Every structure is written in structure tokens, then in C-alpha cells.
Amino acid sequence: MGEVLNTVIKFDLHIHSKASEYKESAGIVDQSTKENIGVLLSQLNQHNVALFSITDHNRFDPELYIEINTILAQKSHPYPNVKAVLAGIEFDVRLDEGMEKCHIITIFDTKNETDKLRQIKTGLRTNLLTDIQGAYTRKEFEDILKAIGLNTILIASQRKDIHNQSGKHNSLSDSAVDVEQIIRLGYINALEFQKPKVEGILLNNLKEFLLPVPLFSGSDCHDWTCYPYHDQQNQNKEFHHSKAKILPTFKGLLMAVTSPETRFNRSENNNPSVIDGFVLKDQKLPLINGINAIIGENGSGKTTLLKLINGKMSEAHVKKLVRDNVLKVDSSVDPQKVRYIEQGQIIKKFNERTLFAAGDESNFKELDSTPFREAYSTYSDALKKGIEALIKKQETLNSLSKRSITFEEGMIVKNYYVDITGNGNFESMDNPHESARKDIKSLLKKVKSLLGNDYFKSYKNQLEQVVKELSSINDDIERKWRMVNYEANVKNIMHGCINDYLRKVKENSSAKDREIKEYNKKKRQVIDSVVTAIKASVEEIAWPDVPPILEGVTKNPKQGFYFNRETTYNGISMLDSFFSKMFVKEYKNVEKLQTINSFDQYAHALRNCTSTSDINNKWTENFEKFISDAIKTNDYIMDGADQQIGNTLGEMSLSYYKFFTQDDQDWRVLIVDQPEDNISNNNISQKLIVYFDVIRDEKQIIFVTHNPLLVVNLDVDNVIFIKNNNGDLSASNGCLEYEDGQTDILEIIAQNMDGGKETIEKRLKVYGKNY
Amino acid sequence: MEKTIKLVMCETKALKIFVNDEEKYLIDAQNRNISADKIYEIIGFAIGDHYTVLSENESGVDNQVLEFFTGLLTDIAEKVNAIDVGDIGSTTA
Numbered sequence: 017m018g019e020v021l022n023t024v025i026k027f028d029l030h031i032h033s034k035a036s037e038y039k040e041s042a043g044i045v046d047q048s049t050k051e052n053i054g055v056l057l058s059q060l061n062q063h064n065v066a067l068f069s070i071t072d073h074n075r076f077d078p079e080l081y082i083e084i085n086t087i088l089a090q091k092s093h094p095y096p097n098v099k100a101v102l103a104g105i106e107f108d109v110r111l112d113e114g115m116e117k118c119h120i121i122t123i124f125d126t127k128n129e130t131d132k133l134r135q136i137k138t139g140l141r142t143n144l145l146t147d148i149q150g151a152y153t154r155k156e157f158e159d160i161l162k163a164i165g166l167n168t169i170l171i172a173s174q175r176k177d178i179h180n181q182s183g184k185h186n187s188l189s190d191s192a193v194d195v196e197q198i199i200r201l202g203y204i205n206a207l208e209f210q211k212p213k214v215e216g217i218l219l220n221n222l223k224e225f226l227l228p229v230p231l232f233s234g235s236d237c238h239d240w241t242c243y244p245y246h247d248q249q250n251q252n253k254e255f256h257h258s259k260a261k262i263l264p265t266f267k268g269l270l271m272a273v274t275s276p277e278t279r280f281n282r283s284e285n286n287n288p289s290v291i292d293g294f295v296l297k298d299q300k301l302p303l304i305n306g307i308n309a310i311i312g313e314n315g316s317g318k319t320t321l322l323k324l325i326n327g328k329m330s331e332a333h334v335k336k337l338v339r340d341n342v343l344k345v346d347s348s349v350d351p352q353k354v355r356y357i358e359q360g361q362i363i364k365k366f367n368e369r370t371l372f373a374a375g376d377e378s379n380f381k382e383l384d385s386t387p388f389r390e391a392y393s394t395y396s397d398a399l400k401k402g403i404e405a406l407i408k409k410q411e412t413l414n415s416l417s418k419r420s421i422t423f424e425e426g427m428i429v430k431n432y433y434v435d436i437t438g439n440g441n442f443e444s445m446d447n448p449h450e451s452a453r454k455d456i457k458s459l460l461k462k463v464k465s466l467l468g469n470d471y472f473k474s475y476k477n478q479l480e481q482v483v484k485e486l487s488s489i490n491d492d493i494e495r496k497w498r499m500v501n502y503e504a505n506v507k508n509i510m511h512g513c514i515n516d517y518l519r520k521v522k523e524n525s526s527a528k529d530r531e532i533k534e535y536n537k538k539k540r541q542v543i544d545s546v547v548t549a550i551k552a553s554v555e556e557i558a559w560p561d562v563p564p565i566l567e568g569v570t571k572n573p574k575q576g577f578y579f580n581r582e583t584t585y586n587g588i589s590m591l592d593s594f595f596s597k598m599f600v601k602e603y604k605n606v607e608k609l610q611t612i613n614s615f616d617q618y619a620h621a622l623r624n625c626t627s628t629s630d631i632n633n634k635w636t637e638n639f640e641k642f643i644s645d646a647i648k649t650n651d652y653i654m655d656g657a658d659q660q661i662g663n664t665l666g667e668m669s670l671s672y673y674k675f676f677t678q679d680d681q682d683w684r685v686l687i688v689d690q691p692e693d694n695i696s697n698n699n700i701s702q703k704l705i706v707y708f709d710v711i712r713d714e715k716q717i718i719f720v721t722h723n724p725l726l727v728v729n730l731d732v733d734n735v736i737f738i739k740n741n742n743g744d745l746s747a748s749n750g751c752l753e754y755e756d757g758q759t760d761i762l763e764i765i766a767q768n769m770d771g772g773k774e775t776i777e778k779r780l781k782v783y784g785k786n787y
Numbered sequence: 788m789e790k791t792i793k794l795v796m797c798e799t800k801a802l803k804i805f806v807n808d809e810e811k812y813l814i815d816a817q818n819r820n821i822s823a824d825k826i827y828e829i830i831g832f833a834i835g836d837h838y839t840v841l842s843e844n845e846s847g848v849d850n851q852v853l854e855f856f857t858g859l860l861t862d863i864a865e866k867v868n869a870i871d872v873g874d875i876g877s878t879t880a
Contacts, residue, residue, distance in 0.1 A: 416824035423819035423855045539859065545823045547866040550832045554870075 019263055021733035021751040022304045024282050025066035026257040027264070028244065029104060029121055029171065030208060030234025031056065033080055035072035036106075039148045040238060044247050048240045050080045057087065059243035061095035065257060067264035069104035071121045074145045074152075076105050078133035085128045099264035102126075103133055105140070107160075108151035111191040111198065116183035117151035118191035119173035121208060121234065124166040125266040132166060139164030169269055171232055174207040175214055178221035196225055205273040206230040212254050230276035232258045261733070267753035271731070274779050278731035283713050289684040290716040291325055291347040291354075296747050300346075306733035307708060308718045309726060311769060316740040317341075318720040319359065319689055325718060326356045326687050341745040349685055355676065359689040359720075362669045371672055372579065372653065379579040381570035385647040388585050391563040392594065392646075396639050398560035403612050405557045410613035412545075412552040421542045426528075427535040447504070449497035456493055460486045559606055565589050568647070575679045577661075577671070578654040585646045597642035598635070599623055669694045674707045677715075685716045692723035705730045724775035727765055728752065737764045789837055792829070792860055796844040796853040804829055804860075819852055826863060838864035 032040070033048045048056070060068055070080060084101045087093050103124040110117045126132035142163045143156055152160065161168060172188035183190045188207065192198045199207075199222075207229060209215050215231055222229050235244040235255055245251035261282040262268035272279040285305040293302040303325075310318045320337045323329055325345050329338060337343070365371040372379045463486060466472045467479050525533070568583030584590070595604045603609055603621040612618050615628040625634040653661045653671060661671045677686060691708075692700055700723060708717055708730055721727065727735060736749040750761045766773040793805040800816035811829045814821055830838070842857040844850055 413824075413827075416827050417822060420820055420822035420825075421859065423852050425851065542823045542826070543859065543862045543866065546826045546830070546863050547870075549823075549827050550830065550867055551870055553832065554834050 019750055019754050020302055020304045021261050021263070021306060022285075024259050024261045024284055025099070025264055026064050026259050027067035027232075027269075028060070028065050028235050028237075028257055029067075029069040029071060029102065029123060029232060030106070030236050031068060031070050031240075031243075032072055032106075032236070032238045033070050033077060035070075035075040035077040035080070036238065038075070038146070039073040044238050048238065050077070050083050052240060053080065053083055053087070056240040056243060057084070057093075057095040057098055059240060061097045063244060063257065064097045066097060066099040067102065067262075067269070068098070069102045069121075069123055071104040071106040071123075073106050074108055074140070076103070076133075076136045076140055078130070078137050081126075081128075081133050082130055100128070102266055102269065103136055105136070107157060108145065108186075109154065109157045109191065110151045111154050111188075112193045113153075115181070115193060116190040117186060118188050119186045120157070120204070121171040121173070122161070123169040123171070123266065123269060124164065125168070125270075126166060127266070135166065136164050167266070167270075169205045169266070169273055170203070171206040171208050171234075172204045173234075174209060174218060175211075177217050199225060199229055200227055204229075206232050206276075208232045208234045210234065210236060210252055210255065212256065228276050230273050230280060263751060263753050265753060267755065270780075271751075271753045275729075275731045278709060285713050285716075287684055287714055287716055289349050289353055291345065291349055291685055291718070293346050294321065294325065295342070295344045295346065296745055297342050299747065301736060301747055301749050302734065303716065303718055303736075304734045305716050307712050307730060308716070308734045308736060309730075309732040310718070310720045310736045310738060311722070311727065311765070312738035313740070313768065314722075316738045317745050318738050321736075321738065322356075322358075322687055322689050322718070322720055326354060327351060328356070328358075337743065337745070340743055343745070353682065353684040354687060355683050355685065356687045357676070357689065357691070359693070362672055363665065363694065365672075366665050366668055369651075371668055372675060379572055379574055380581040380651045381572045381579070383568060383570045383581050383583060383649060385568060385583060385585075388566050388568060388583070388590075388647060389643055391566065392590070392639075392643065395560045395563045395594075396598075396635075398558070399606070399609065400635060402557050402559050403609055403618055405555070406610065406612055407615060407618060409552040409555065409557075412549045416545055416549050419538075419542050419545050421539050424535060427532050447497060447500045449493055449500060453490075453493050453497045456486065456490045460490055559610070562589070562591055575675055576656060577675055578657070579651070580654060581649050581651050583647050583649050590642075590646050593646065594642055597623065597645065598638045665694045666696060666699065670699050670703055673704060677707050677711050683715070685718065686711075688717075688719040690721060691719050692721055692726055697723075697725060700725045701729060722769065724765055724769040724772040727769065728772070728775045728779055735761050735765065737761075737768065788833075788835060789839070790830075792838055792840045792864065794840070794842045794853060794857050794860065796842075796846070796849055798846040798848065800849050800852075802849075802853060802856060804856075806831070814856065816849075821856070821859075826860070830863065830867065832867060837868055840864045 032045055033050075034045045037045050070077075070084075081101060081103055087095070088098065088100065103126045105122050105124075107120045107122055108117045109120050124132070124136055126136070139160055140163075143152070143160055145152065174187045174189065175185045176187055176189070178189050178195050180187075181189050181195075188198070188204065189195050198204055207218060209218055209231055210233065215233070218231055222231075233256060235252075235257075236246055237243045239245075239247040242248055242251065244255050244257070245253075258280070259282075260268075260272045260279045262272045262279055287305050290305045291303050293300060295301070310321060312318050317337055320334050321343070323331075323334050324338055324343055325347070327345075329335055362371065365373075370378075460483065463479060463482050467476065467483070472479060522530070565587060566585060568586040570581045572579040584593075592604075599609070599621050600623055603612075609621065612621055615631070619625045619628045619631055622631060622634050623638050625631060652663070653668075655661055655671060655674070661667050673691060691704060695704055705725065708726075711717070712733075719726070726732075731752065733751055734749055735752065736747055739746045748759045748764070750759055752761055752765075754761045755763075762776055766776055769775075791805075791807055793808070795803045795805065797803060802814040802819075803810055804812040804814070806829060812821070812825060840857060840861045842853050844853050
């Protein structure tokens with residue numbers, strides 16, 4: 017079983033020993049000797065320092081390291097919290113000519129091998145400083161490192177603002193003309209500070225460079241009995257140890273300097289409910305309380321493993337693989353607290369448009385477009401009435417020319433019967449109060465219903481007042497409506513009686529009588545037509561006001577997103593759309609419609625209308641089409657207040673992960689089969705990794721992946737590599753820096769993941785070494 | 788405005804129609820006919836107009852004809868005078 021990242025360790029890479037004696041004041045390091053190493057180890061153990069380095073001034077004592085390694089290699093030594101020592105030297109270097117010197121702590125990759133430790137001392141002797149004020153030039157420093165020939169990590173001391181180049185502080189800014197450049201080029205891998213207030217200053221400085229440079233604290237302890245302080249006199253009480261989630265090895269430190277954001281300032285994951293691991297035959301493979309990536313070739317059984325972990329084993333081939341390899345899961349997690357996104361699930365939900373649905377409910381709120389429909393119905397109806405009134409007016413005028421009267425002498429003679437005219441006016445008529453009566457009743461009913469609604473309890477008095485006012489209006493309209501109805505009934509009775517009378521008159525009339533009657537009728541028609549035309553000529557046609565611009569959107573804020581459903585008409589005038597849907601091009605506004613004076617012209621103006629008999633149908637049809645297009649909704653998601661998420665599968669997938677991982681519900685474990693599907697590498701690097709990183713200290717994440725970015729750049733805490741040899745599964749695991757005689761996790765990634773080698777090289781590029 | 792429609796029977800039996808002393812139409816002796824659109828034109832209604840119809844027949848010829856057309860225009864004038872513009876309102880309000 018490989019080692020995984022499940023603890024945050026303290027480290028201190030700046031401790032001196034007697035080897036620094038040549039530069040120090042008398043006696044200060046006299047007791048910091050190999051013989052007294054137990055004093056230091058005991059202090060480190062007491063302060064929970066797992067990884068340390070003795071970095072003497074331009075000196076290296078391999079024997080001291082050999083002693084430490086011998087002690088720590090013992091199965092039960094008295095310093096269980098102390099895990100490892102890294103070989104190092106604190107060099108005095110003048111990086112640029114004309115500048116002061118600075119201190120550079122150099123950590124060597126010796127793998128605790130004795131030969132390599134002695135190799136450091138040998139290399140150092142090629143140019144040993146003896147003058148206590150002396151310093152190496154940059155070239156001399158590099159020559160020594162070449163002579164030593166080991167991989168290194170360089171940590172420059174910086175004890176003040178990075179722009180302060182006044183000298184006297186042995187800081188990087190005292191020694192390099194262009195500090196930013198030297199950091200950006202990766203010449204220096206980290207900066208060391210000693211006082212917390214300097215850490216704050218440096219953090220601000222480094223923000224300017226937009227480069228995540230790690231900041232280490234170092235105790236600079238000279239007298240081990242005073243650890244973590246310098247010595248008896250010089251005690252930096254504000255000192256606190258650096259912490260990182262790494263294995264206590266050179267490679268672990270290397271991982272920290274190449275990805276400080278994922279390794280430093282990490283808290284222990286306190287998620288109480290995790291899947292502990294699984295057993296393959298007799299091999300226990302841990303799943304840690306952080307990020308676990310399962311990798312391997314296609315068909316190696318990765319998905320099977322996920323299904324087993326999630327308890328979804330209905331398929332026969334899954335059952336067989338589990339049975340044949342005696343696979344078991346060690347988990348006591350409540351299944352309700354596990355979120356599982358299986359392969360292809362996002363595509364399926366995307367196609368079904370249920371990606372962001374919460375159970376059966378959509379996150380997009382329903383939208384009521386009734387106000388819009390009513391506004392345009394009113395407008396449309398009024399427009400139609402206006403056009404028809406125009407035509408009627410014109411027809412009235414036109415009809416005048418068809419009527420005339422000629423004086424005929426014999427027609428003036430009186431007859432014996434009383435003639436009754438105007439009986440046609442008694443025919444049934446519309447009640448002008450009908451519509452108003454209906455509206456006020458509906459309004460009254462609605463307001464009364466609000467009185468019974470708990471929400472409006474505090475508005476009871478006002479609502480009662482409104483009911484009172486509306487009731488009064490209702491009573492008045494009701495009275496008028498009844499009056500007209502009553503009149504209509506009376507007129508109807510009279511109409512019947514007069515018809516009976518006229519029929520009898522007609523039966524008893526002579527031919528001359530009938531001729532006279534017809535003549536008088538004609539005369540009346542002339543009179544009526546003139547009066548009607550005059551009335552029509554002064555009749556004002558009230559063209560409707562433009563409908564208001566209405567809001568047609570619902571916004572549902574949820575987990576930092578806004579689920580917006582927006583109609584076409586939201587916040588814009590739909591008048592142009594209305595005219596283009598209703599009428600042909602030449603009649604695109606009310607002014608043009610006001611030129612219509614015949615039904616033929618009306619039919620021509622109306623879109624898709626070919627005959628006057630079709631006007632009503634086409635009007636309704638066109639209007640419904642307009643409404644249907646205008647109330648069409650577009651669902652979209654805003655990430656925050658101003659960033660709209662695109663509708664592509666990739667962008668939706670990405671947002672789905674953000675949405676799905678950053679809610680405040682009580683879930684503990686996220687299991688995903690190939691989260692990289694459909695998402696570009698750029699978005700994986702820029703976004704998906706961030707989403708997982710944000711929750712890595714609170715949730716357990718287990719995913720299967722073929723994408724090395726999700727392993728190397730996300731800096732997963734545990735890599736599980738699965739191999740399938742004709743159904744016989746084998747596995748190995750460990751964090752990125754883990755290596756032993758059989759397993760080297762970075763090597764596995766490089767060899768078994770497409771682009772794995774390049775991704776590792778890219779991460780280590782900033783470190784300046786080839787993998 | 789006040790408008791006076793005056794029908795004058797001439798000696799020649801031609802019937803002249805004046806509005807505020809301005810001759811608007813002539814019904815000649817051979818064709819005692821008038822169309823509705825001509826009457827509409829003669830009246831020339833505008834909001835606020837009020838009509839009075841008078842007749843004149845100094846030569847005393849064809850009085851029956853004069854009475855017929857005077858009656859016709861009086862009927863119309865009465866109805867037009869009765870139009871309440873406020874009642875007409877609008878067709879779509």
C-alpha cells in the first residue's frame with residue numbers, strides 16, 4: 017500500500033548546527049552537535065515538526081545527517097512525530113554584481129543515501145568560503161551546485177518588502193537587481209520569512225507578480241536547547257511553523273513548491289463520513305478523506321470499482337469482475353450522503369433538459385404571460401375595431417350616392433291607415449354594460465378572495481375598503497345593465513305587436529297604398545342615410561395606446577447561480593413584431609392602417625389573408641402566432657450576477673459540477689465517472705479543478721479519469737492505478753510524490769495516461785528541472 | 788354655428804337651395820330629384836352646427852314640390868340638430 021496524503025505536516029528547513037561555527041559569535045552553536053542531536057529531535061518531536069533540515073552557513077556535515085537518518089530509521093525511536101530530514105545548506109550568494117549578498121537555503125535530493133550526503137560536502141569543498149563576510153557570486157554558486165550534482169530546491173531569504181533593496185538584511189531583494197524576474201524564471205523556488213508581519217507584506221508583493229510563489233517560515237535556530245528560537249538572547253516569539261499537505265520527502269517538498277495553492281494552508285478534512293477504501297483480493301487500498309483519482313486503461317475495471325463503491329452492481333459483467341477479484345468495499349457511509357454522477361449521465365440530462373432539475377422540479381420558475389397576452393389582446397381588439405369603424409364610415413359615405421329621391425305628385429296622398437315606422441330599431445340590441453358588468457364582477461370576486469388569503473391579513477382594512485368601493489361601482493353598473501335589459505324586453509314585445517299590426521295593414525292595403533308606402537320608405541331611407549353619414553363623419557375613432565413594455569422573466573437564485581426563464585417580450589417593445597406578424601410590409605404601423613377604407617384593402621393589409629371572408633380567421637391566426645412567438649421562453653443560467661453560462665454541453669457540464677458540488681446540503685461523498693467528459697482542457701484547468709479544490713477539505717471525492725490535468729494539476733491526494741490482466745485485477749496507489757522500490761506514482765501517470773508526461777513536465781517546469 | 792337652409796322656388800319652377808345665402812344646389816324643373824350624397828354635401832356638417840330650414844315661393848308656382856323638399860330637409864335638419872356629439876363618443880373606447 018502506498019502512502020497517501022491525509023495529514024498536514026509542520027516543517028522547518030532552517031536550523032543550524034556547530035558546522036556554522038565559523039560565521040557565528042562564540043559559543044552560540046557549541047552545543048548543537050551530533051552528540052546532542054537528541055536535544056533537537058526531542059524539541060522537534062515536541063513541536064510536532066515532521067520534516068526538517070539542518071542548513072549551515074556554507075557548510076555541510078554529512079555525519080550529522082547520517083546520525084539523524086540512523087535514528088529515524090529505527091523502528092521505535094523516541095521521536096515519533098519527526099519523520100524525516102532533508103539535506104541542506106544556507107549559502108551566502110551575491111546574485112547580481114554591485115548588489116549585497118543574500119541567504120539561499122538549498123535543499124538537496126539525497127534520498128537519505130550516505131554517498132549523496134558526502135557528495136554534497138565534496139562538491140562544497142571545490143570552493144569553500146572562509147571569510148565570514150564572504151559570499152559566492154552567482155556563477156560560483158551555480159558551479160558548486162553543478163559540482164554537487166543533485167536536484168535542488170532553492171529558498172531565498174526575504175525579511176522585508178520585496179521592493180526594499182537597501183541591503184543589510186541578507187534578503188533576495190538586497191542581492192538581485194530584478195527580483196520579479198528571478199522569481200518568474202523559477203531560479204528561486206520559494207521565499208523564506210521569519211516574522212508573520214513580513215509574510216503579510218510578501219503576500220501583497222507577490223500578488224503583483226501573479227505567480228504563486230510559496231512562502232516558508234524558518235526558525236533559524238542555532239542553539240537547539242532554545243528551539244524554535246534562535247538562541248538564549250535572540251528569541252522570535254512570533255515564529256510559527258510552515259505547514260503543508262505533503263509526504264515528508266524531497267519530492268513532497270517539490271510538489272509543494274510546484275503547487276503551493278493545493279499544498280499550503282490546507283486544513284485537515286473533518287468530513288466525518290467517508291468511504292474508507294476497498295479490498296482487492298487481500299490487498300487493502302485506502303480511499304482518503306480528500307481527492308482520490310482512479311486511473312488505468314480502458315476496460316481495466318475503473319468504472320466497475322466506482323459502481324462497487326456506490327453499490328450499483330446490477331450488470332452481469334460488473335458482478336463477475338467483483339466476484340472473480342474478491343472485491344469488497346469498506347464503507348459505512350449513509351447512501352443518501354453519496355452523490356454519484358455516472359458516465360454519460362450529464363449528456364443524457366442535458367439532452368432531456370433536466371440537467372439542473374431538482375428531483376421532479378425544474379430550477380426554472382414558471383412564468384405567467386397573461387398580462388402580456390391581455391395587453392396585446394386589448395390592443396389588437398381595439399385596432400380591429402378601429403379599422404372596421406373606418407371602413408364602416410367610408411361605406412356609409414359611399415352608400416349615399418346610391419340613394420336619391422324624386423318628387424312624385426301622386427305619392428303625397430294620405431292613406432287611411434296609421435303607418436308605424438322605425439320598428440327596425442326595436443330589434444334586439446347589445447347591452448353596452450355587458451362587458452363592464454362582467455369585468456367589475458370578476459374584479460370584485462378576485463379582491464374578495466384576497467381577503468381570505470393569509471398573506472393579505474395585514475391589508476384587511478384596505479382591502480375591505482376596496483371591496484366597498486368596487487361593490488358600489490358594481491351596483492351602479494348592475495342597475496344600468498338591468499335597465500337596458502328591461503328596455504330590450506319591452507321593445508321586443510312592441511316589435512312583435514307592431515309587426516302583427518303592419519301585417520294586417522298590408523293585408524287590407526290597396527296596390528296604390530303599398531306604392532305610397534314604398535315611396536315614403538324610400539324617402540325615409542334618404543333621410544336616415546344622410547343623418548347616419550353625418551353621424552359617422554363626426555364619430556371619433558379612438559386608436560389604442562401602444563401596449564406597455566412588460567417584464568417577462570423569472571429569476572431563481574440558487575447556490576450562487578441564477579436560473580432565469582425569459583420571454584421574448586421581456587423588457588422590450590413588441591410592437592414591431594406585432595405589426596410584422598399581423599400585417600404585410602406596407603402596413604407596418606397604425607398610420608398606415610388608418611388609410612384602410614374598404615374590406616378589400618383590409619384583407620390585403622392582413623398577412624396571409626386572401627379574401628375578405630377570411631379576415632376574422634386570419635386576424636385570430638396571426639395574433640395567436642404573434643403571442644405564441646412572443647411568450648416563447650429561453651432558459652439560461654447566470655453564474656453570479658453577470659456571467660451567463662453558454663448553452664453548449666461543455667459549458668453546461670462545467671456549471672453542473674459547480675452547482676452540484678457547492679450547495680449547502682448535507683452530503684459527504686462525490687463519486688464521478690470521468691468528470692472531464694465534454695469539457696475543454698482549458699476549462700478543466702481554469703475551472704473544474706477549482707470546483708473540486710474548493711470542496712476537497714470538506715468532502716470525499718472519488719473519480720475515474722483519463723485526464724492527467726485532473727490528477728497532476730488538481731494535485732490529488734491519492735492515485736489508484738488499476739490494471740486488468742484478462743479479468744485479473746491488480747492495483748497500486750499513493751499520492752503524487754509517493755515512490756518506493758515498486759511504485760512511482762508520477763512514473764505511472766507518465767506511462768499510463770495520455771498527456772501524462774507532458775502535464776508533469778509542465779508542472780515541474782517552474783521548478784526548472786526536467787522530470 | 789347657426790346655418791340656415793333656404794329653399795327658393797323660382798318662377799321658372801327651378802328649386803334653389805341656399806345655405807347661409809350661398810347657393811348650394813339647384814333642382815331643375817324637369818328632374819325633381821336629389822341624391823343623398825348631394826344633401827350630405829349641402830348640409831356640410833361640422834361639430835357645433837345647428838340648422839334652420841326656411842322656404843320661399845314668391846311666384847306661388849309648384850308649391851307642392853317646394854313643400855316636399857322643404858319637408859325632406861326639415862326632417863334631416865331636425866335629426867342632425869338632435870345629434871349629441873357627446874353621445875357619439877368613440878367606436879373603440
